[in-house]
Amino acid sequence: MALKDRLATPKKGFFGKLKEMLLGKAIDDELYEELEELLIQSDIGMKMTMQLVEELEKQVSRNKLKTSEAVYDQLKELLREKLISNNSSDESSGVKIKDGELNIILVVGVNGVGKTTSIGKIANQLKNKGKKVIIGAGDTFRAAAIEQIEEWGKRTGIEVVKQAQGSDPAAVIFDAVSTAKNRNFDVVILDTAGRLHNKKDLMKELEKINKIIRQQSGQEKFETLLVIDSTTGQNGLEQARVFNEIVELTGIILTKFDGTAKGGIIFPISEELKKPIKFIGVGEGIEDLKEFNVKEFVEAMFD
Template sequence: MGIFKKLFRKKETEVEEKVEKNNIPIEEDNILIDEESSKKINLFKSLREKLFRTREGFFGKIKDIFSGKDVIDDGMYEELEELLVQSDIGMDMTMKIVSSLEKEVKKRGLKDPKEIYEVLRLVMEGFLIKENNELDIRDGELNVILVVGVNGVGKTTTIGKIANQLKKEGKKVIIGAADTFRAAAIEQLEEWGKRAEVEVISKEQGSDPGAVVYETISIAAAQKADVVIIDTAGRLHNKANLMKELEKINNIIVKKIGSERYESILVLDGTTGQNGLSQAEMFNESTKLTGFVVTKLDGTAKGGIIFSISEKIKKPIKYIGVGESIEDLRKFNAKEYINAIFD
């Protein structure tokens, strides 16, 4: 609770200074500022609650390693390596984390293992990409978001939630249902279109996905829309077919908007572990990814895939999914995520 008290006290001080300087009534200004602070704090508390399984599972075990030791030795680091690998962080990322941790511990001259947990927090945060974590949406031009991912990861739902958020931000959004292989995907997008009050362009099942993309962008340009979100098929006959289809869609987008500047986002299921990393590598070959959405993080006690992606693919995470409601698709913030999973 210490951090919350500090935040509230800081705001109280700001209010007092503002009142004294400008002779502003305390009640009105204080309410506005406290509401803003309270909202941020409640969002953080909510994120901590959503990531309970990760914090109490994997990171709880890590904390036990340090609290149960009297000296810093090789055995302690080996135990940490084993836990990191088990958490789906992956061997390469694990070795980098532990190596950086050892160097930082020596640099600080630490002797008590209990002090290492906080250092590990800083080291792991340092490996998360913090640049370009938000969608690149520019005013005055048509922005395209191509969304890819295998079936079952929450791709269609993620599209609906992003559309809803952008609509609330005042953007005119149009969705293209280019996953024409599944009637359920089209129906689900149309339902989300109704909920978010955005137009969905679709054709009958089995239609050419490229034609849907072409028509969607054409309609969006004619209506002076701000954002087009394109759903794509998550499963074709084989990898070659998938790459060919995505290459075709990429070419249509570039031709229609006259630019290679558009978002290409991969949705991953956070519970799939290293399989998610394999998916990321495959899709990155098919379409040059600009970022990720990692879903279902509330359902895993591991959560290490976020670090594997940052290390292996070198692309930012744009959103994380921590539940079923619209508000549970959160814009990714590395520091907030680290603070939520470390106790």
């Protein structure tokens, strides 16, 4: 199924309303006020909304745009530029695997965002590309999390390093990285417990995990991906801010994007954090976590 079909809900929602609101209208203060309201309602947020509308007004004046159709095209271009500034314009993001060394992917996020499922899907993608992949079941707080990772391991034929529920998560991470390094795996993907971004003790634990990864692997830099549920809106942006301060994110996974009628959150997350969107979730199937591609996304949303 084409991406535009997968994203029918957000396309009819925010993006559809945007087109409907702008086309055929007079270019006046009332139009800009309506636009501001729609952008804020669509999870773009106050800060970015004001920036966008201000830029749009300048462009309309500078380019002497006379029709609402031209204004719509100009706004579409501004939104596209926001994504391009932090994502490659002509290729998919995903994770870039370096040959001849261990590639580490640490996955973080709050509870219920689809973190473990995303890990299973990414692991499957990398295995299908011929990579030797292992998963570390670092969420030891929930027995269900360990079982879920094990199930993904069985489903995809990928080995899982685990310990009993309640074990020190850092010990599991240590074992997983050591195993991957000693047995020449290409990629180790590390799960972590879902944690609220405002719980200092759990965030402190992430700092410990980061330290262990660096010590055990000898690598200062590695992929750290934050999973955000697209339907949580501006709360997702706040999560991203806090996690980025703790673990230095390298990218974002936006899950459940096909299920939101808003969808505007993709713009402030990309723009404010200056981090690429690595993957976008567009369904429940094993192949429905897609490497993010700006060109494909913009065409699917606006065409």
